[in-house]
Amino acid sequence: MNDEKLYSITILTDAETGSTINELLPAVDIYPSSYFDCEDNIARLSLYYETAKEASDSLRLVKQSLTEWSELAGIDLSRVEVTEGDLLKEDWSEKWKEFFHAEKISDRLVIKPSWESYQASPEDIVIEIDPGMSFGTGNHGTTRGCLQLLDKLSLDIKGTFLDMGCGSGILSMAASKLGIKEIDAFDYDENSVLIAKENISLAGCENINAVVANLYEFKPAKKYDLVIANILASVLIDNVSIIVGSLKPGDCTRLVLSGILHEQFPKVQETFEYEGLVLVEHVKIDKWSTGLFKFLKL
Numbered sequence: 001m002n003d004e005k006l007y008s009i010t011i012l013t014d015a016e017t018g019s020t021i022n023e024l025l026p027a028v029d030i031y032p033s034s035y036f037d038c039e040d041n042i043a044r045l046s047l048y049y050e051t052a053k054e055a056s057d058s059l060r061l062v063k064q065s066l067t068e069w070s071e072l073a074g075i076d077l078s079r080v081e082v083t084e085g086d087l088l089k090e091d092w093s094e095k096w097k098e099f100f101h102a103e104k105i106s107d108r109l110v111i112k113p114s115w116e117s118y119q120a121s122p123e124d125i126v127i128e129i130d131p132g133m134s135f136g137t138g139n140h141g142t143t144r145g146c147l148q149l150l151d152k153l154s155l156d157i158k159g160t161f162l163d164m165g166c167g168s169g170i171l172s173m174a175a176s177k178l179g180i181k182e183i184d185a186f187d188y189d190e191n192s193v194l195i196a197k198e199n200i201s202l203a204g205c206e207n208i209n210a211v212v213a214n215l216y217e218f219k220p221a222k223k224y225d226l227v228i229a230n231i232l233a234s235v236l237i238d239n240v241s242i243i244v245g246s247l248k249p250g251d252c253t254r255l256v257l258s259g260i261l262h263e264q265f266p267k268v269q270e271t272f273e274y275e276g277l278v279l280v281e282h283v284k285i286d287k288w289s290t291g292l293f294k295f296l297k298l
Contacts, residue, residue: 005086007055009062011045012081018043020073021066021080023287026140027232027259028065029167029192030058048087054191059084072261100130105144106151109174125177129170129199142258145283145290146171146230149256153292154178157226157254162246164218164229165259166210169196171228176205180226186213215239223248228256233264237271244275251297254280258290265289 011021015036022034022045032045047062049055062082069075102112110126112118120126150171163172163185172185185208187193196210215231216239227246229236236243236257247253255277260268262284269279272293281292 004088006088007049007052008085008087009047009049009055009059010083010085011043011062012083013043013045013079014041015043017075017079018045020075020287021045021069023141024065024069024073025062027142028061029189030062030065031140055084072263106148108151108178109147111170125174127170127173127177127203129168129173129203141285141288142230142260142290143167143170145285145288146228146256146258147174148283149281149290149292150174150226150228151178153226153254153256154180157252159225160184160222160248162220162224162227164215164227164243164246165231166196167192167230169199169208169210171230172196172208172210173200173203173205175226176203176207181207183208184224185210186215186218188212188214215242218242218246220246225252226254226256228258230256230258233260233268236260236268240271240275244272244277247295249295251295253295255293256290257293258288260289260291261287262289265291 013021018036022032025032030047032047035044047058049058066075066077066080070077100113102110102116102118104110108123108125110118110120110124112126112128113130114128118126154175158179158181160182161175161180163183166172166185166187169185172183175183185196190212193210193212200208200210215235224246225248227243229243247255257268269291276296277293278296279291280294283290
């Protein structure tokens with residue numbers, strides 16, 4: 001590995017297409033640094049990696065995802081150019097910070113990077129997390145929807161929480177700061193879990209257990225009061241039995257599902273309601289839907 005060099009992927013397209021791709025990429029755990037020039041109708045989305053293998057793996061996922069989204073989201077691939085490159089770390093290390101700022105996500109939760117100060121009010125709960133090169137800070141529509149619901153749910157739920165598809169660990173850290181006592185988290189991607197563990201350690205959240213696991217093979221060791229699954233809609237539908245099976249039976253249990261485009265939400269809702277749940281609240285942010293479910297009281 002060249003310690004002085006970073007490997008980059010650049011997606012160049014028009015502003016409207018770029019906005020759509022910028023919204024969709026975090027659904028597959030890719031968080032670009034984005035530049036939009038509406039006057040010249042140009043969008044440039046940039047991704048940076050420490051190793052050539054990471055860049056190669058990401059490039060493959062980007063191209064695969066763009067092909068899938070071309071039909072689902074109406075992306076015209078003839079208007080999208082994807083290129084590879086590299087640059088010196090010193091050229092990148094400061095520029096990327098201009099994209100990330102402290103932000104109040106919900107009634108109480110504030111997400112801030114380490115390099116910014118924030119004047120917190122007494123009711124604010126501040127979570128400090130740096131996005132790194134390929135992880136976001138919680139401002140994407142899917143994560144934001146989950147955090148807003150988590151803020152409200154934590155007023156009543158203090159017991160056990162399962163974070164399915166934990167990514168950077170932001171939801172688990174928020175749950176810990178909001179007073180939930182026992183937290184398990186997993187992601188299928190080893191690098192995500194390594195990053196999550198680093199963030200969790202820096203945040204001093206000792207009540208979080210993060211591991212590598214695949215939802216398709218997941219067997220919960222216990223039942224949970226609250227489960228959040230911020231994953232692609234197709235994966236949620238494929239694993240409805242596993243997800244519902246991780247919930248404690250009872251009126252007080254809650255399930256939050258996200259990573260769902262608005263057009264996909266009716267199918268996800270139908271699938272989970274067939275398993276005995278009912279939709280309580282539907283949060284829409286940008287192109288994304290987040291649903292809060294509970295067991296149907298018979």
